[in-house]
Amino acid sequence: MTERAYHHGNLRAELLRHALEAVDVAGADALSLRQLARDAGVSHGASARHFRDKQALLDAIAIEGFGRLNAAVREAAAAEAPFEERFRAVGLAYVDFAVTHPQILAVMYTAKHDVDASEALRQVSHAGKNDLVAMIIAAQSAGAVRAGDPDELAMIAFASVHGIAALATAGLLGETPMTDAVASVIGFVWTGLAAPA
Template sequence: MTERSYHHGNLRAALLDRAWQVVDSQGAEALSLRQLARDLEVSHGASARHFRDKQALLDALAVLGFARLNTALADAVDTAGPFAGRFRAAGDAYVGFAVRHPEILRTMYSTKHHPAASPDLIELSHVAMPALVALFRAAQDAGELPPRPPEEAALVAFAAVHGVATLATDDLLDGVPWEDATAATITAVWRGLASPPVG
């Protein structure tokens, strides 16, 4: 494919798509704007018109990652049925994304903490927690969970699910399938949240 093959705006999408492939398979350290340009058979100047440097590309890649993750989580939460099942679906979606794209997820979180992180990235990176808070608040309103600060419940839930994701991607589950580890963790978290608050 030559540079002339790209219509206006398509090159940016093509660069992002190729960057996703590289980071997904090799990690962010392997990413190079010059190599991406060579891969797509365009000039470095053409790619630089869309991304001024590697950090700008990583920022856009993290935005794309959070957008895809947030969509997967929203789809899980928006399913019909008891709130326990919806929480389970969200947990599966999160850990599944981490297992399929461990290097992408690492890049998403490291890039959001970069001093030059864009407002779009910061905003998208904070979407999931309020949605989880809303899920627990709705579960309390429906009588599936006892009253307690939903923000606290969401923090505990995220810590547990992210912990499973980290163990899975770092190959620390001692052969236990990530699906089983996620199911056991989510069941334990929900059981704890469903117990009457102490005191």
């Protein structure tokens, strides 16, 4: 490809696509702005107009990653099903993303905590938690989830699901099949959330 292919403003999207693929395969340490420019068939100067440095690129990767993760979780949460089924689907959607894109997930959380993280990244990184809190509030109103601080309940649920995802991606589940471990953790968390019969 040549720079002429990008007159309509899609060079940034093309660079970001190449960057996501590169991180997925080899992680953030292998990411190079010069290599991305070569992969896209443009000069380094052309790519620098969209990403001033590697940190800006990592910020953009994290924003895209959180956007994709949030979309998958929201789709699971929007199903016409009881809250328990929706909660399980949300947990599975999170773990599926984490296991499929562990290197991107690592960039997402590292970039989110960087002192130079953009406001856009801060907002999109909190959207998933906000959605989970809203889901818990709705479930409490419907009598499906026990009373309690929805922020605290969301934090416990997130920590548990993120934890099993981290163990799965690191290969630390031992002989336990990943699907069984994930289902057990999500089921255990739901038991703790569910309103008393």
